[in-house]
Amino acid sequence: MSEMPATSHWTAEDVERIDCSTAPCAPVIPAQRRVIEALDLWDYWPVQNVDGHPADIAGGTLFIALSAPILPDPDARHAVARMRLLHRVDSEWRDLGPVLPDGFSPGSREWSGSAILSPEGGTITLYYTVAGVRGEVETSFAQRLFYSCAALAVQGDTITLSPWSEPVEFLTPDDVHYSRDMAGGGAVGTIKAFRDPAFFHDPADNQDYILFAGSIARSRSAWNGAVGIARRGVDQEWQILPPLVEADGLNNELERPHVIMRDGRYYLFWSTQTKVFAADGPAGPTGLYGMVAGRLFGPWRPLNGSGLVFGNPPSAPFQAYSWLVLPDLCVQSFADLVGLAEPPRDVVQARAHFGGTPAPELRLIIDGHKAWLA
Structure with a gap:
């Protein structure tokens, strides 16, 4: 019998321990030079090896x-989002164009995910969020999880991904653990989540x-x-499992969750915003949050x-x-x-203040149940 998570809880009592006058904060970001002048960019992720480290591709x-x-309104970007491929060597960025061909994705736009390079280095598997439905007249809040694979070819500094395999919807909300209703209140911060698939290979069970x-x-x-979490079975089908962590009554969005391993412990991180904490409870700053456990299925304890x-x-x-957060404790945003x-x-x-480009990278220090900025 395969193991199931014992869901851990992020509670109001945890958040009440945050003292906003002394809470750790990132350094102030100065105005940033855009990576692509004609486009807003956000929510970016590297192509990773199976162990989570960024893959070295074409240097x-x-x-x-x-x-x-x-x-004109930077918030309108979510309704037209497309994935873009970029290559960075040292501090220089190169735009490689859209990841997927026009009209290829099953939705009206594409949201966050993760991408894994095969061990032999010849194939990239992209897990991503399909938002909306292709051809819809009104922008909907539907969110579905798909994957697609492409061959990676590198000749000199020319990088190509082709052809992408037909997208496969590999996970659907069960309405037992995860809600199928995505609309929420319909306003920013109130819509519900079934998004941001992040791959993790657990060396403890090799799954x-x-x-x-x-x-x-x-x-x-x-x-x-x-x-949420799902496990790939021996038949290559994905099985949805109970949540690793829930914030019921506390917070609406635990976004882009991901796990790294450090010194034999598991570290789970997510992003959230002040405005999505419950109106009648404690709220933390918009920031990076996390928990630590001795094993993937917990129990999870709040960092700090x-x-x-x-x-x-x-x-x-x-x-x-x-x-x-990457395995070397580099933090990208x-x-x-x-x-x-x-x-x-x-x-x-x-619009005047929206950066729309990668922020300066930060670095964490982790010691057991504590984590802080270097």
Whole structure:
């Protein structure tokens, strides 16, 4: 009988331990030079080896980022998002164009995921979120998890991925652990989650897993975020499992969850925003949060006693988002509303401050049940 997670809980009592006057925060981000002048970029991730380390490809790292044309309202980018392929060598970025051909994806837009290079280095498997439905007239909140594979070819500094295999929907919400209703209130921060698939290979049992942002089924609370997990069976089919962590009654979105291993322990990280904490409870800063366990299925304990690893600084509480911690403890994110101390007055101010490009990388130090910025 395969093991099942014993769901751990991120609670109001944990978050109440955050003292906003002394909470750890990232350094202030200065205005950033765009990687691609004509596009907004956000939520980016490297092509990784099975062990989670970024793969060395053509002397650098392949990245996939969400992208959109520079629209008057930067929030409108979510409704037209497409994955973009980039190659970085040292600090130089090169745009390689859309990841998937036009009209290829089954949805109206593409959201976050992860990408894994095969051990022999010849194939990339892309796990990603299909948002909406192809050809829909009104933008819907439907979220589905798909994978597709492509052959990787490198000749000199020319990198090609082709042809992509037909996308396969490999996981669906069961309405037992994870809600099938994605609409929520329909406003930013209220929609529900079945997105952000992140691959993890557990050396303890030599099995492959997918973590994802989910919403608890049949919750009585509007704030019902969870870190979901699924396991690949011997038949290559994915089995949905109970959540690793749930934040029922506390928080609506535990976004882009992922696990790394360090010194024999498992570290689970996710991103969340102040505005998606329950209105009648404690709230932490927009930031990187995490838990630690001795095994993948827990029990999980909040890092630093509260779960908060670091937040955006009080003088720039919206400056970055969507943090990804790599096995070497490098932390990647994107520049969001840079240099803005209060929520934007209007879309003109939001556009003027939206970074839309990778943020400066940070680095963590981890010691047992504590983690902090180097």
